[in-house]
Amino acid sequence: MSAALSFRNLVVCALMIALVLLPVYVKVSGNIFVLTLFTRIVILGLAAVSLNLILGYGGMMSFGHAVYLGIGGYAVGILAHEGITSGFVQWPVAVAASAAFALVIGALSLRTRGVYFIMITLAFAQMAYYVIAGLARYGGDDGLTIYKRSQFFAPLDLTNKTQFYYVCLAVLFGAIYVTYRLVNSRFGLVIQGSRSNDVRMRAIGFPTYRYRLTCFVVAGMLCGLAGALIANNTDFVSPSMMYWTRSGDLIIMVVLGGMGSVVGPLIGAVALLVLEELLSGFTEYWQIILGPLLLLIVLFARGGIDGLLAKFSARVGA
Amino acid sequence: MTTLFFEQCLNGLQFGLLLFLLAAGLTLVFGIMDLVNLAHGSLYMIGAYFAATLTAWTGSFVVGALFALIGTLLVGMVIEVIVMRRLYGRDHLDHVLGTFGLILFFDELVRLIWGPEGLSLPLPSWLNTSVTIVPGFQYSAYRLAIIVVTLAVAAFLYVLVMRTRVGMLIRAGASNREMVGALGVNIKLLFTLVFGLGAALAGLAGMMQAPILTVQIGMGENILILAFVITVIGGIGSIRGAFIAALLVGFVDTLGRSYLPDLLRSILTPNAAATAAPALSSMLIYLVMAIVLVLRPEGLFPAVRK
Amino acid sequence: MNEPLLRVENLAKRFDGIVATDHLGLTVESGELHAVIGPNGAGKTTLISQLGGQLAPDSGRIYFAGSDITAMPMYRRGLLGLARSFQITSLFLDLSVLDNVTLAVQAHAGHSFRFWHDVRAEKALREPARAALARVGLSDRADRITSALSHGEHRLIELAMALAGRPRMLLLDEPMAGLGPEESARMVEMLRALKKELTILLVEHDMEAVFALADRITVLVYGRVIATGAPADIRSNAAVREAYLGEAEGTDHA
Numbered sequence: 001m002s003a004a005l006s007f008r009n010l011v012v013c014a015l016m017i018a019l020v021l022l023p024v025y026v027k028v029s030g031n032i033f034v035l036t037l038f039t040r041i042v043i044l045g046l047a048a049v050s051l052n053l054i055l056g057y058g059g060m061m062s063f064g065h066a067v068y069l070g071i072g073g074y075a076v077g078i079l080a081h082e083g084i085t086s087g088f089v090q091w092p093v094a095v096a097a098s099a100a101f102a103l104v105i106g107a108l109s110l111r112t113r114g115v116y117f118i119m120i121t122l123a124f125a126q127m128a129y130y131v132i133a134g135l136a137r138y139g140g141d142d143g144l145t146i147y148k149r150s151q152f153f154a155p156l157d158l159t160n161k162t163q164f165y166y167v168c169l170a171v172l173f174g175a176i177y178v179t180y181r182l183v184n185s186r187f188g189l190v191i192q193g194s195r196s197n198d199v200r201m202r203a204i205g206f207p208t209y210r211y212r213l214t215c216f217v218v219a220g221m222l223c224g225l226a227g228a229l230i231a232n233n234t235d236f237v238s239p240s241m242m243y244w245t246r247s248g249d250l251i252i253m254v255v256l257g258g259m260g261s262v263v264g265p266l267i268g269a270v271a272l273l274v275l276e277e278l279l280s281g282f283t284e285y286w287q288i289i290l291g292p293l294l295l296l297i298v299l300f301a302r303g304g305i306d307g308l309l310a311k312f313s314a315r316v317g318a
Numbered sequence: 319m320t321t322l323f324f325e326q327c328l329n330g331l332q333f334g335l336l337l338f339l340l341a342a343g344l345t346l347v348f349g350i351m352d353l354v355n356l357a358h359g360s361l362y363m364i365g366a367y368f369a370a371t372l373t374a375w376t377g378s379f380v381v382g383a384l385f386a387l388i389g390t391l392l393v394g395m396v397i398e399v400i401v402m403r404r405l406y407g408r409d410h411l412d413h414v415l416g417t418f419g420l421i422l423f424f425d426e427l428v429r430l431i432w433g434p435e436g437l438s439l440p441l442p443s444w445l446n447t448s449v450t451i452v453p454g455f456q457y458s459a460y461r462l463a464i465i466v467v468t469l470a471v472a473a474f475l476y477v478l479v480m481r482t483r484v485g486m487l488i489r490a491g492a493s494n495r496e497m498v499g500a501l502g503v504n505i506k507l508l509f510t511l512v513f514g515l516g517a518a519l520a521g522l523a524g525m526m527q528a529p530i531l532t533v534q535i536g537m538g539e540n541i542l543i544l545a546f547v548i549t550v551i552g553g554i555g556s557i558r559g560a561f562i563a564a565l566l567v568g569f570v571d572t573l574g575r576s577y578l579p580d581l582l583r584s585i586l587t588p589n590a591a592a593t594a595a596p597a598l599s600s601m602l603i604y605l606v607m608a609i610v611l612v613l614r615p616e617g618l619f620p621a622v623r624k
Numbered sequence: 625m626n627e628p629l630l631r632v633e634n635l636a637k638r639f640d641g642i643v644a645t646d647h648l649g650l651t652v653e654s655g656e657l658h659a660v661i662g663p664n665g666a667g668k669t670t671l672i673s674q675l676g677g678q679l680a681p682d683s684g685r686i687y688f689a690g691s692d693i694t695a696m697p698m699y700r701r702g703l704l705g706l707a708r709s710f711q712i713t714s715l716f717l718d719l720s721v722l723d724n725v726t727l728a729v730q731a732h733a734g735h736s737f738r739f740w741h742d743v744r745a746e747k748a749l750r751e752p753a754r755a756a757l758a759r760v761g762l763s764d765r766a767d768r769i770t771s772a773l774s775h776g777e778h779r780l781i782e783l784a785m786a787l788a789g790r791p792r793m794l795l796l797d798e799p800m801a802g803l804g805p806e807e808s809a810r811m812v813e814m815l816r817a818l819k820k821e822l823t824i825l826l827v828e829h830d831m832e833a834v835f836a837l838a839d840r841i842t843v844l845v846y847g848r849v850i851a852t853g854a855p856a857d858i859r860s861n862a863a864v865r866e867a868y869l870g871e872a873e874g875t876d877h878a
Contacts, residue, residue, distance in 0.1 A: 061410070061411050061414065063414070108608060108611075108612065111612075111615065112611060112615055114410055115348075115354055115410050115550075115554070116550060116611065116615065118354075118410075118414065119546050119547065119550045119607075120550075120607070120608065120611060122543060122546070123543070123547060123604040123607055123608065124604070124608075126543060126600075126604060127600075127601045127604045127605075130596075130597050130600035130601050131597045131601065133596075133597070133600075134594070134595075134596040134597030134598075134600070135597075181739065181740050181742075182739050184742050184743060184744065185738050185739050185740055185741055185742065185743055186730060186736040186737075186738040186739075186741075186743045186746070186749075187736055187737060187738060187739050188739075188743065189723065189726065189727060189730065189736075189743045190727070190730070190736045192716075192719060192723075193716050193719065193723075193727045196716035196717065196718050196719055197714060197715065197716050197717075199714065200714045200715070200716065201727070202698075203678060203698060203710070203714075204699075204702070204727065204728050204731045204785065205698055205699025205702050205731035205732060206699070206727075206731055206736070207699075211736065211737075214737070244539070244543065245539055248418050248421075251414075251415065251418070252415075252418070255415055285426050285429065285430050287422050287423075287425070287426040288422075288423060288426035288427060288430065290419070290422050290423075291419040291420060291421070291422035291423030291424075291426065292419060292423055293419070294415060294416070294418065294419030294422070295401065295415075295416045295419040295420065295423075297415075298412050298415045298416040298419070299404055299405075299412075299416070302412075
């Protein structure tokens with residue numbers, strides 16, 4: 001990945017800087033709504049980045065990735081409900097629970113391929129959905145309200161919107177960096193080789209199953225962390241967080257943004273959610289544009305926005 | 319006790335047959351065109367909406383249903399020509415993404431045209447009654463009608479696929495589509511017809527369940543997963559597999575939901591049973607699929623030999 | 625008396641009633657280029673697959689460098705120094721040429737649970753990879769995306785990947801498959817140069833190449849060895865002539 005001053009790289013840098021400076025803009029303009037919106041964007045961006053690890057780099061098309069949003073979210077919610085509000089307990093539990101679930105689902109699902117893999121990941125996610133929806137103690141279908149956000153050491157106060165935004169942003173940037181190192185490491189090359197031609201990988205001597213499973217678990221953990229953040233953001237968790245169509249939303253973000261790079265999904269999250277905001281201002285039926293838009297991207301702009309930027313950079317010679 | 323059991327069995331059969339209609343179209347399209355169509359559930363929904371509207375317009379249940387069937391068939395063929403043709407031969411991921419986009423589109427379109435509330439499809443009086451099957455055992459006439467109609471359709475499909483030239487092309491296409499194309503058959507037309515057939519089956523399922531269950535936005539998404547589960551269990555491309563898997567799923571789901579709570583109550587504490595019952599009942603189907611995939615990763619009767 | 629580098633004894637393999645390998649025995653001396661030829665269906669690829677570890681024989685033994693490798697898993701044979709190329713090109717088309725060969729090196733360079741350091745900066749992987757590419761003459765293509773290269777270049781990458789692990793012996797399954805006359809000539813020269821450094825078992829249909837390169841030739845028909853010997857002897861062998869000329873057409877695939 002060259003650090004060349006290409007147009008595409010400049011755009012990405014500008015985006016990152018804009019995200020860092022956002023609260024300043026909010027302070028100056030008084031527009032709190034933007035802060036709320038972008039906190040959500042940053043968190044979902046994290047979820048999308050985690051999905052791209054297995055989808056874009058690993059070639060593992062999971063239609064059940066949103067399940068980790070639910071697991072992470074409910075870890076925080078359930079612990080809060082039972083009186084444990086320390087973030088130092090909640091967040092590690094969220095990540096550990098996601099890891100455990102990913103390990104089990106992955107171990108079973110990764111023995112299948114293609115559409116079977118899609119179906120089985122979807123099915124497991126739905127299983128989790130039904131289990132959580134059946135937990136009457138924790139709100140069942142109606143969801144669970146969280147009365148107290150995760151507590152850390154003072155002066156860190158997650159109820160402070162600006163502080164919380166920066167916490168989310170820090171986690172996102174950290175995750176992007178970790179993912180970047182991961183995909184460029186030996187491990188990352190094995191994962192990409194496995195995506196490209198798994199049979200050949202095994203023929204030249206790689207036991208690919210264990211590497212893909214590890215990748216699957218890491219992605220689940222990152223998404224579980226996003227779930228913990230969502231729980232704090234909305235002060236509420238519900239089973240609908242992990243309904244399979246939510247996994248579809250994440251996939252849209254990844255594809256829209258671009259599967260070929262680590263930041264692509266973030267671009268996708270920003271683009272999708274900002275578009276959603278703008279369009280729903282015009283018409284309440286804006287989703288009618290989103291559907292065909294997705295189809296058009298699949299047919300004509302497979303590399304997503306990031307891909308288009310890269311093509312433009314190459315064309316312009318920047 | 320036993321009448322309740324028979325009733326649940328018949329319900330399971332009826333549910334299974336309805337699922338078969340849905341899964342048959344899905345597995346046909348997948349087997350022949352190698353196309354993963356998430357929007358199949360949308361066709362199911364469109365069938366239900368058409369039926370509700372047309373029945374209200376024409377005042378007749380049967381006439382309305384017939385026109386709705388034709389309407390869904392046409393919609394299916396239009397989708398095939400405009401969208402699906404561009405997806406053939408591409409990565410399955412592209413299919414999933416593209417047809418997911420179609421789901422979003424249709425959900426919004428339906429909301430635009432019919433509003434967010436959903437519709438109802440009331441039964442005509444001649445169907446809204448009970449039939450005595452065996453003295454002392456009455457069953458809903460409409461559910462019986464569903465069983466009869468779906469069995470007739472299943473028989474029609476059997477005859478179509480096994481005994482006609484078109485069916486032979488379908489079976490050949492399922493195992494080797496390049497060959498069929500190479501033999502000079504008008505593949506484009508065949509594909510359009512097959513997709514239309516799948517759409518009609520989905521629409522029929524949608525409109526038949528409408529009076530019992532629901533006509534609302536998003537109904538396709540809920541049932542689509544079951545259809546896919548059945549396709550996977552039965553083996554992709556196999557209608558026979560879809561039939562058996564659908565019945566299996568229908569029975570397991572219906573009987574499971576009826577009897578599992580009681581079963582749990584006899585093993586666990588009332589509290590635990592109350593918590594576990596709804597979750598486990600819903601999960602049952604997925605457990606079955608997981609078990610089948612572990613034992614037979616290709617499904618029970620895989621038709622596609624690649 | 626030198627122990628042959630590869631010794632195959634009484635190898636047998638059936639597929640549902642079809643005998644693919646029929647009590648096959650052969651040896652390959654260290655440093656020789658030993659060609660295996662035979663009409664279609666003779667079981668040549670099946671033999672290579674058993675030697676490489678992709679397929680398990682039903683009975684018989686395979687010895688390499690003195691060790692019994694009959695049941696050894698694929699990747700361990702690679703570690704012992706036995707490498708294989710494939711008849712049907714199966715590369716990582718969306719990765720760069722260098723990445724393709726790097727993976728071949730990486731497979732034998734310890735585990736890959738390394739998550740942090742840039743793999744493209746790892747000398748222990750990059751140098752052997754570049755060396756292998758240099759040997760097949762593709763150094764200037766190292767950073768291109770594999771899908772952009774020609775079929776002939778793909779066959780060379782295939783060879784580079786087999787060379788990447790610095791093997792003692794190469795099992796080459798129809799390296800000329802699908803090559804035009806120029807590319808075939810290039811491949812022959814490549815193999816002639818490699819002959820000096822490694823032992824090679826070559827399965828091929830291209831008779832010109834076979835007779836130009838081979839020190840010894842083994843002829844296979846229906847999974848059985850019908851003759852083994854120097855090229856001149858094979859050319860004049862009656863049983864061989866019958867096996868080939870007895871076929872209707874096209875045994876000389878070039």
